[in-house]
Amino acid sequence: MRFIETWIPATLVSTRDIAPGIREFLIRPDQFDATAYPVGSHINVSVTIDGLPETRSYSLVGEASSHGFKIAVRRADDSRGGSRYMWQLAPGARLDITQPASLLAVDWSRESYCLIAGGIGITPILGAAQALVRRGVDITLHYAMRSRAEAAYLDDLAGMLGDRLVVHASDEGQRLDLGALFALLRQGTLSLFCGPMRMLDAARHAWIGAGHPLPDLRYETFGSSGTLPTEPFRVRLKGSNVELEIPRERSMLDVLNASGHDVMYDCKRGECGLCAIDVVEVDGEIDHRDVFFSDHQKECNQKICACVSRARGTITVDTLLRADAV
Ligand code: FES
Structure with missing residues (x-):
C-alpha cells in the first residue's frame, strides 16, 4: 500500500564504467524536463528481480543536465539484486522511473x-x-x-x-x-x-x-547497507501460524505485502518510518538499516522498518492485521 508515486517511461541512453565495479547510467525520460532538481535528489527505478517487480532508489549524480538523469550503481557483492539487474542493461533499454525528489534539506544561508x-x-x-x-x-x-x-x-x-x-x-x-x-x-x-x-x-x-x-x-543513506551481511531470515506473524522466509534479494515489506499482510509504506529507504511494525520476539539479531529510529529505539528492538531492515534468525512481528480480518 503506497501513497503517491508517479512512474514515467524512460530510455537508458548510455553507460560508462567510471571505476572498478561502478557504472554510470544516463537515463532520459520520454517527456524530459531538464529543469533543475534539488540537491540530494534521487529517482526510483523499477527493476525486475527473480521475475518480480521491485523498486530501487538511486541518487542523481551532479546537477541537472540537458542530456538526462545520471545515476551511478556499484555492483555490490551482497546485492539484493538491484545492482545485478542494472548492470545487465544495455543502452536502448526501456525503464520506468520516478521524477527526482529530495529528502535532503539544505540550508543555503550558512557561511x-x-x-x-x-x-x-x-x-x-x-x-x-x-x-x-x-x-x-x-x-x-x-x-x-x-x-x-x-x-x-x-x-x-x-x-x-x-x-x-x-x-x-x-x-x-x-x-x-x-x-x-x-x-x-x-x-x-x-x-x-x-x-x-x-x-x-x-x-x-x-x-x-x-x-x-x-x-x-x-x-x-543507501537504505540497504547494514551491519550484518544480507542473508535470508524468517518472520513469524503474531497470532497466526504463518512463518515467512525473507530471501536475500527481497525486503520484509515486499514479502509481507505480497502475502496479503498490508503494510503501509512510502519512501522504501528507511527514512519516513511509515512501514514500521511491532517486534514481539527476536530469536537472533535485528539489523536496523533505517535512519528513522533513534539509537535508543533501535536498541529496544520494539519496532522495525520493514522496507530496509533485516535480521539474522527468526523474528516475530505484529502487523496488527488479524487472520479473521484478511
Ligand atoms: S517506507 Fe519509509 S521507512 Fe520504510
Missing part, C-alpha cells in the same frame, strides 16, 4: 559547509559540491574510500575543489577520523553526509560528541 562522502555515497555529494562552489561559500569535501583507484569522480572533484577536497584512502593509511574532524569545525557549519550505515552511525555520535546540533548534520 561554511563540510561535505562527507563514503564510497559510492559520493553520488549525491557531487551535486551538492557543485551547487556550493557556484555560490562561492566556504566548503571542504572529505571523501573516504578504500583506494583512489576504486573511487568514482575523483578527478572531477579534484578539478573543481583543488585542496578543498581531502581524500581519506584507507590503503594509504589515511582513514577519516570523524571525531577529530568535527572537533575542529566551527559552530554553525552545516555538514552533508552520504555513506554506509555504519559510517553514518559513527558520524552522528562524533557530531553530537563535538557539541554540534544534530539538525546541522544532514544525511542521505
Whole structure:
C-alpha cells in the first residue's frame, strides 16, 4: 500500500564504467524536463528481480543536465539484486522511473559547509559540491574510500575543489577520523553526509560528541547497507501460524505485502518510518538499516522498518492485521 508515486517511461541512453565495479547510467525520460532538481535528489527505478517487480532508489549524480538523469550503481557483492539487474542493461533499454525528489534539506544561508562522502555515497555529494562552489561559500569535501583507484569522480572533484577536497584512502593509511574532524569545525557549519550505515552511525555520535546540533548534520543513506551481511531470515506473524522466509534479494515489506499482510509504506529507504511494525520476539539479531529510529529505539528492538531492515534468525512481528480480518 503506497501513497503517491508517479512512474514515467524512460530510455537508458548510455553507460560508462567510471571505476572498478561502478557504472554510470544516463537515463532520459520520454517527456524530459531538464529543469533543475534539488540537491540530494534521487529517482526510483523499477527493476525486475527473480521475475518480480521491485523498486530501487538511486541518487542523481551532479546537477541537472540537458542530456538526462545520471545515476551511478556499484555492483555490490551482497546485492539484493538491484545492482545485478542494472548492470545487465544495455543502452536502448526501456525503464520506468520516478521524477527526482529530495529528502535532503539544505540550508543555503550558512557561511561554511563540510561535505562527507563514503564510497559510492559520493553520488549525491557531487551535486551538492557543485551547487556550493557556484555560490562561492566556504566548503571542504572529505571523501573516504578504500583506494583512489576504486573511487568514482575523483578527478572531477579534484578539478573543481583543488585542496578543498581531502581524500581519506584507507590503503594509504589515511582513514577519516570523524571525531577529530568535527572537533575542529566551527559552530554553525552545516555538514552533508552520504555513506554506509555504519559510517553514518559513527558520524552522528562524533557530531553530537563535538557539541554540534544534530539538525546541522544532514544525511542521505543507501537504505540497504547494514551491519550484518544480507542473508535470508524468517518472520513469524503474531497470532497466526504463518512463518515467512525473507530471501536475500527481497525486503520484509515486499514479502509481507505480497502475502496479503498490508503494510503501509512510502519512501522504501528507511527514512519516513511509515512501514514500521511491532517486534514481539527476536530469536537472533535485528539489523536496523533505517535512519528513522533513534539509537535508543533501535536498541529496544520494539519496532522495525520493514522496507530496509533485516535480521539474522527468526523474528516475530505484529502487523496488527488479524487472520479473521484478511
Ligand atoms: S517506507 Fe519509509 S521507512 Fe520504510
